[in-house]
Amino acid sequence: MSARTSLGTLAGVVGFLAFVEFTSGILQGYYTPMLTNIARHLEIPDADVNWLEGTQLMLSALVVPALAKLGDMVGHKRILLVSTAITAAAALVLPFTSSFPVFLAAWALMGFYVVWLPLEIALIWSRARSLPGRSGITAKAAGLLVAALESGAIIGALVGGALVDVLPLTVVLLIPALAVVACFFVVLWGVRESPNPTGGRLDTVGLVLISLALLALTGGLSLLRITGVENAFSWAVVALGILLVWPFAVWELRQPDPLIDVRMFRSPSLGPVFLTAGLFGVSVLGAQAPLSTFARTDPAVYGYGLGTSGFQTSLIIGIYLIAMIAGAVTYPTVARLLTPRVALIVAAVLVGIGFLLFLPFHAAYGQLITNMVIVGIGSGALVAALPAAAASAAPPTQTGVATGLTNSVKTVGGAIASCVFGIALLHGATGGTQSTAGSFTGYVTVWVVCGVTALIAAGLLVFVPKDAFRDAAASDPAAPADASTR
Template sequence: MTRVRLGALAGVVGFLAFVEFTSGFLQGYYTPMLSDIARHLEVPDADVNWLEGSQLMLSALVVPVLAKLGDMVGHKRILLWSTGVTALATLALPFATTFPLFLAAWTLQGVYVVWLPLEIALIWSRTRDREGRSLLTARAAGALVAALEAGAISGALIGGALIDALPITGVLLIPGLLVLVCLAVIAFGVAESPVQLGGRIDVVGLALVTVALLAFTGGLGLLRVQGVANPVPWAVVVLGLLLFVPFARWELRHPDPLIDVRLFRSPALAPVFATAALFGMSVLGAQAPLSTFIRTDPSTAGYGLGIGGFLTSLVIGAYLIAMVAGALAYPLAARVSTPRNALAAAALLVALGYLLFLPFHTTYAHMVTNMVIAGLGSGALVAALPAAAASGAPPHLTGVATGLTNSTKTVGGAVASAIFGIALMHGVAEAAGVGGAADGAVAGGTAGSFAGYVVVWCVCGGSALVAAVALRFAVPEDAFRDPVGVERERPRGRR
């Protein structure tokens, strides 16, 4: 009987792996061509950060709602709906000829970030009667992240090769077709989670958190536009933070809250959410700056490698292969040591990789080496954080807890994206005064400042270092182990 169940679970993981392959493809495909997209839309490199920032803002808004809906009406159903929205947005990108239209479609595409939390919650719900549930979920998460990174590698290599050979409109059409195939795979290959809780969405809580997040992330956007010397953006950021107070108070009184804020008080979960936010600064906020740094011509800007799209995709591919290795190695590291120590070690690798950019950034070998080190830790964290949240959360809040790892991660990425955009934007003004090279529009007049890239590396490395300390010293030693998960399962029969 156990073998049959494991076989059925393997089948579900297999179909979900294709979904994550598609997610990875979307994440990797565009990265080598971000400079080309900027040229196509006639905007400077620093404006590419608007794409990241807007998508992250939407992700922070929709993930809590969709994760809660997954617990209520079924994780497969919400997975299907979110994939349909992603397909429409992705297919709109090739036909968006202005930056505002492209930005709108790109932002809507960000709904796909809810896929992994929904998948982890679905797997967790299907392993509820099995021994070693946490380890099974961690292994499944590792397989999904491996598929995600395989998709990202494929996307980066294919995107990097095609952007050097084909018109950009045709290149941008390909991901949308893959998402349509993904939609069919979910519809016909993925079974629904066995338990749906029902209930209603906390509309007041949704409105409060939406306004708070919009104010906070909108203030970050204003900082990029109006500058850090202007007090208005800072006031909007502070307002957004203050608006979380009435939201938290409402949620504490609500019998079925949108987000159970008590989860943030958990000794096991609070450091996980903090780590996700800090980790989001590098894994989500740094991708565009790293791509544009590599593509920048050193003969005009004084830094960068000045390489083409395909060679850039090889650097990204090495990073993603390292992420696959890190994701697959995490369950073994957690079993040999403890999940807490394995998570802390992964965060340390991320910190080391980015801090190595400070002295070593002038050659192709430097870039590959640093990104491989960071990739090993990043892959482990991408796989481990949702699984750790699932094992540490009450059974009826699995989707919410896994969704919160993505929400906090995207908020961290949005903060970093704003910081990086501000830091790099100074270089556009500086470079605009650089006279007259024929290719100055590409490399000189639009390139960010080197000091801005130093900020990127320091923020990414420093945030990961703080996460490592929090994981090592703030998380209970026995957190995320199966006995904890078993103990939490006992109340299920009384529901």
């Protein structure tokens, strides 16, 4: 087969995968404007919405390393089909249950979609093996997939917000489920398997150890939510989760093919990047639900909030996502002018300023949008830049692992933040146990934590070597194209 024919075939594959990423974007944007409606449907307070987000994020953190490794071992298309089938089955449960535990379990299983993009990039990389300019082809394909992802998130938020105001919730929840079912058949019929799976073995001991650590950590946070922050046993479970990271690290250091190469956390360039990713996950993943429920809260009843409709809330989300795209697109130019390291610092500072602006400015629709635009520009730059920065600072044989770790650490940060924010929003809620709205003190806590963690991340990046990331960023401006909202 000629290079031209191979390139044409690959372009067709990218087109099919772009549909998958468009659907992934829908899943990320569609539900957010209707979280208050979902809370009323399940008869739970707004604060409990954070547990939907938290459980899905934690499952995502667990499945990405394992499924990505399995994709290399047995074939990326095969694992992509498995993850799509699980996501579709879970999404089909949501419209037909009013039980919070069942809804929570199905929502968590939908988190399997986060492995789609890593598997797709790996599949494209392997299919482009025989083509000249393999890296450039893969980077351009990644850019197309990310564009489809962001477009899906914007359209999903706008459509979801509009439909929830006019259609029954069961019908509204069924629409994205059918889109995921369509994805399964698009992959099944339109995508060929990646050639030459690597084989090998999965580090199951490492997977079990890190899973136990994460489950203990988030389980302890959940107990704190249920029993109160004064409960000593809950704090002990949290401490156990933190301590269990130690045997995991010891085990991984002894493995020739570890699940996660913890040695990279010692790098003066990579360590701050991973910590920044975790701190950034607090806001980009953990704060989505509180921002939505705050906008929907009726100020005439509770004295705070904006009382927006589903569609008005979706407009806020859509503008925020457009700002993220703007930040991701402008990052390469800013990086060339200021160096990638300084550009990362500026982006983190923008996120911090945007969230701290909520403290004085939160009483009007325009104020909320202005704050979110500032946050979105900084967030888009960070989402785009962190994987590229990690890849450029990593050893030549560990670029893929380093890029994946930025996603995993970011997800863990978001999951922990979601649990903490749930506790904060429930504490002191107006109206006591009969209240459905989160407390204003809780929302202030969300804004302060997101703002301060972003500024801490900026401070950490100051200690990165001045020339870090420069060569890779300058030589490969397409590298930051991996700007997913995950």
